[in-house]
Amino acid sequence: MYRIVKKEVLNPTVTRMVIDAPLIAKKAEPGQFIILRVDEKGERIPLTVADFDRERGTVTIIFQIVGATTEKLNHLEEGDCLQDFVGPLGKATETEGKKKVCVVGGGVGCAIAYPVAKKLHQQGAEVHSIVGFRNKDLVILEEEFQAVSDKFVMMTDDGSYGEKGLVTNALEKLIGEGETYDEVIAIGPLVMMKFVTQLTKQHNIKT
Numbered sequence: 001m002y003r004i005v006k007k008e009v010l011n012p013t014v015t016r017m018v019i020d021a022p023l024i025a026k027k028a029e030p031g032q033f034i035i036l037r038v039d040e041k042g043e044r045i046p047l048t049v050a051d052f053d054r055e056r057g058t059v060t061i062i063f064q065i066v067g068a069t070t071e072k073l074n075h076l077e078e079g080d081c082l083q084d085f086v087g088p089l090g091k092a093t094e095t096e097g098k099k100k101v102c103v104v105g106g107g108v109g110c111a112i113a114y115p116v117a118k119k120l121h122q123q124g125a126e127v128h129s130i131v132g133f134r135n136k137d138l139v140i141l142e143e144e145f146q147a148v149s150d151k152f153v154m155m156t157d158d159g160s161y162g163e164k165g166l167v168t169n170a171l172e173k174l175i176g177e178g179e180t181y182d183e184v185i186a187i188g189p190l191v192m193m194k195f196v197t198q199l200t201k202q203h204n205i206k207t
Helices: 022-027 068-074 107-122 142-148 167-176 190-202
Strands: 002-011 014-020 033-037 045-053 058-064 084-089 100-106 126-133 151-156 183-187
Touching: 014 068, 022 045, 022 058, 022 084, 033 058, 045 084, 045 107, 058 068, 058 107, 100 107, 100 167, 100 190, 107 126, 107 142, 107 183, 126 142, 126 167, 142 151, 151 167, 167 190, 183 190
Parallel strands: 100 126, 100 183, 126 151
Antiparallel strands: 002 014, 014 058, 033 045, 033 084, 045 058
C-alpha cells in the first residue's frame, strides 16, 4: 500500500498529494506518469509525475477533481493509503543539451510543465516560464515556477492577477524583445498549444 505523506489543496478543484513510493521515486523523470487505483474496486487512472524526491522516496501527483475516481481520491487524507501506484511509465521529456528554453504552461497543464522546467534549471539551462490561468483563484505552483525560472511571467485571462492576456501575448512580447530559444515547450489546453505552435512557427522556433 502507498501512503499519502502530504495533502494540499492548490485551488478549489485541484489537489496535490505526496505519496510514499521509493522505487518509483528512484527512477522517475519529468514527462512520465503513474497509474493508480484508490481501492480494490477502483478504476485505474493515469496521472503525471508532478515532482519526486529520490532521497525521501516520494512522488508528487497533482489532480483536478473531474469525475468519480478523482472525487474519491480527494476524500483520502494524510496517512491513508492507495491500493495501487504503478510507474514510472511513458517516455521522459528530452531536456539534454538545451541552453535556453521557454516553458509555457496553461491551467492544470502547469503540473506537467513544472517538473520539466525544474529539470532544465537543474541541468543549467536558462529557463523562461510563462504560465496562464483563467483567473487568480485558479493559480497553482507560482512559487515553484519562480524558484526554477530565470524569467517568470504570470498571465490571467481576466487580469485579476499578473498581466492580463494569453500566454501567447507574453511569448510574442519576449520574442519581440529579442529573446531567442533553443526550444519552446508548451503544455496545457489544446487550443493554447495550437496558438503557441502557430506563433513559434512564424519565428522558426522548435516547439
